[in-house]
Each structure stands twice: as C-alpha cells, then as structure tokens.
Amino acid sequence: MERFEVYILGCGSALPTTKHFLSSQVVNMRDKLYMIDCGEGAQLQFRAMKQNFQKLNHIFISHLHGDHCFGLPGLISTLGLLGRTADLHIHAQSDAEKLFAPLFQYFCKELPYKVCFQAFNPGKSELIFEDKSLKVTTIPLKHRVPTAGFLFEEKPRSPHIIREMIDFYRVPPSQIRAIKEGAPFVTGEGETIPYTVFTRPAEPPRKYAYCSDTAYYEKVIPIVAGVNTLYHEATFSSADLARAKETFHSSATQAASIAKAANAGRLIIGHFSARYPDEQILLNEALEIFPKTQLAYEKMILKV
Ligand SMILES: [Zn+2]
Ligand SMILES: [Zn+2]
Numbered sequence: 112m113e114r115f116e117v118y119i120l121g122c123g124s125a126l127p128t129t130k131h132f133l134s135s136q137v138v139n140m141r142d143k144l145y146m147i148d149c150g151e152g153a154q155l156q157f158r159a160m161k162q163n164f165q166k167l168n169h170i171f172i173s174h175l176h177g178d179h180c181f182g183l184p185g186l187i188s189t190l191g192l193l194g195r196t197a198d199l200h201i202h203a204q205s206d207a208e209k210l211f212a213p214l215f216q217y218f219c220k221e222l223p224y225k226v227c228f229q230a231f232n233p234g235k236s237e238l239i240f241e242d243k244s245l246k247v248t249t250i251p252l253k254h255r256v257p258t259a260g261f262l263f264e265e266k267p268r269s270p271h272i273i274r275e276m277i278d279f280y281r282v283p284p285s286q287i288r289a290i291k292e293g294a295p296f297v298t299g300e301g302e303t304i305p306y307t308v309f310t311r312p313a314e315p316p317r318k319y320a321y322c323s324d325t326a327y328y329e330k331v332i333p334i335v336a337g338v339n340t341l342y343h344e345a346t347f348s349s350a351d352l353a354r355a356k357e358t359f360h361s362s363a364t365q366a367a368s369i370a371k372a373a374n375a376g377r378l379i380i381g382h383f384s385a386r387y388p389d390e391q392i393l394l395n396e397a398l399e400i401f402p403k404t405q406l407a408y409e410k411m412i413l414k415v
Pocket of ligand 1: 134270324382
C-alpha cells in the first residue's frame with residue numbers, strides 16, 4: 112500500500128522541556144511531506160528523523176500560540192541556507208502573515224525562495240489543500256484563540272488489476288489503464304466484459320485527523336468520524352479538569368470520549384502538560400473509555 116505516515120516531532124505543551132519538544136508533526140503522503148505546526152525545535156527533530164527538507168512544500172499552522180509556531184523563523188531561515196528555490200506554502204489564519212512576514216523580511220532578506228501565506232478561516236470547516244492524492248480540510252476547534260485542526264484524507268485509489276483475468280482474455284497492455292478507470296473490454300469475438308471482471312476494489316481511502324489545541328468540543332466528532340488515526344490533545348488529567356476548562360484544553364478522558372464517539376480506528380494523545388512526571392496516568396484514564404489509545408512520543412512513526 113502507498114505510504115501514508117505521520118512522524119511526531121514534538122508532543123509537549125507550552126514550554127520545551129528535557130522530555131518533550133513542542134507541537135510539530137510531519138505527514139508523509141506518498142513521499143510528499145506536509146508539516147503540521149512548527150513549535151521550537153521542529154527543524155532539529157525533522158533532521159533527527161532523517162527527513163528530506165526538499166520534500167516539504169506545505170506547512171499547516173493550527174493557531175498562533177508560540178508552542179505551535181515559534182519554530183517557523185528558524186526553519187524558514189535554514190531552508191534558505193540550504194539553497195531552497197521552490198515556493199513554500201504556509202497555511203494559517205490571516206494574522207500569521209502580519210506577524211511572520213516582517214520577521215522573515217528582517218532576518219531572511221536574501222531568501223532564495225518564496226514564502227506564500229495561504230490564509231484560512233479557522234471558524235469553519237473548509238477544504239484548504241488538494242492534489243491528486245490528498246485533501247486537507249480544517250477542523251474548527253475551541254481554544255482561547257482562533258484554532259483549527261486538520262483532516263488529511265487520501266483520495267480514492269484506482270482498483271487493483273487481476274493479472275490472471277488480463278491474461279485469460281488477452282487484454283492488450285494499452286487498454287489496462289482504461290479498464291482501471293472503469294471502461295469495459297471488448298474481445299475479438301465482440302463480447303463485452305465489464306471492468307469488474309478484471310479488477311478488485313482498492314482499499315478504502317485512509318484518514319488522519321489532528322486536533323490540538325482544544326477544549327472538549329463535540330462539533331469535532333462528525334468531521335473526524337471514522338478516521339483511521341486521531342491525534343487529540345490530552346493536556347491534563349481529569350483530576351485537573353478545572354485547569355483544563357480555564358485554559359481551553361482537554362483531559363485524557365475527554366480526548367478518549369471524542370475518539371469513541373467518532374469511532375476512530377485508534378487514538379494518539381499528546382500535547383502533555385509538563386506537570387505529569389509520568390504520562391501513564393493520562394493513558395490509563397483514556398484507556399478506560401477508549402481501549403485503542405496510545406501515548407504520543409518524540410520520533411514516533413504512525414502508519415495511518
Ligand atoms: Zn499548545
Ligand atoms: Zn494553544
């Protein structure tokens with residue numbers, strides 16, 4: 112199956128610690144890389160995971176809190192030093208350009224490439240990126256500042272060819288592509304054979320959803336329904352629910368409830384508060400509601 116993976120570069124919240132880097136992930140869809148959030152240190156982790164900067168053309172920023180975007184100026188500068196020439200697209204709410212464009216102009220005057228800001232409205236779910244294999248849709252979240260998560264959806268793939276049937280009917284290679292796209296095959300004797308004889312359906316398209324940062328927010332559920340993998344923040348334990356409410360974050364129990372209601376294939380929790388020396392407490396809490404939960408960790412590789 113074609114590659115669809117997620118690399119966790121950082122999964123801590125608020126401030127970097129010796130244990131966690133800040134929020135940043137890379138989605139690898141068929142060897143094209145898409146960064147989600149860019150907390151401090153993201154470029155180091157990108158290197159540590161031996162990823163290729165040239166394959167990165169799009170960065171999606173959920174919201175303008177420092178722990179999700181302070182890594183941008185450093186990364187933009189590094190890409191210039193590495194001699195990048197291809198455009199780099201930053202998808203974020205409109206304030207991002209106001210804040211970062213002057214910084215880039217001051218510190219990265221001679222950039223050999225163009226940074227293109229693509230603004231989206233974090234208040235509604237909309238398609239913000241699409242190519243032949245991928246669609247990215249925003250997921251409005253409930254946080255102290257305008258925030259959106261992202262749904263990465265693979266586009267339906269063409270069906271698999273059944274070699275034996277191709278051979279049996281002596282289908283010329285020039286016609287295989289049309290058959291994959293649904294055309295029938297007409298034999299030398301004039302018999303019409305439908306494409307379904309020659310193909311079996313492709314696996315259903317895979318989906319990955321990123322929801323951070325957010326308070327418990329049920330409007331997320333229909334948007335992420337049926338995703339293979341859901342990354343949801345679980346900054347706090349239920350014992351600190353008051354703090355979670357005050358700061359518009361979620362508890363591990365709340366993250367698990369969202370995953371359960373959305374019937375997700377599995378849940379990865381992250382954006383951990385530094386107050387927990389052992390995150391097992393968060394995992395145990397989530398497991399009670401949703402058994403297919405795992406803790407995020409730096410350099411984790413998720414096959415979606
Ligand atoms: Zn955060
Ligand atoms: Zn935040």
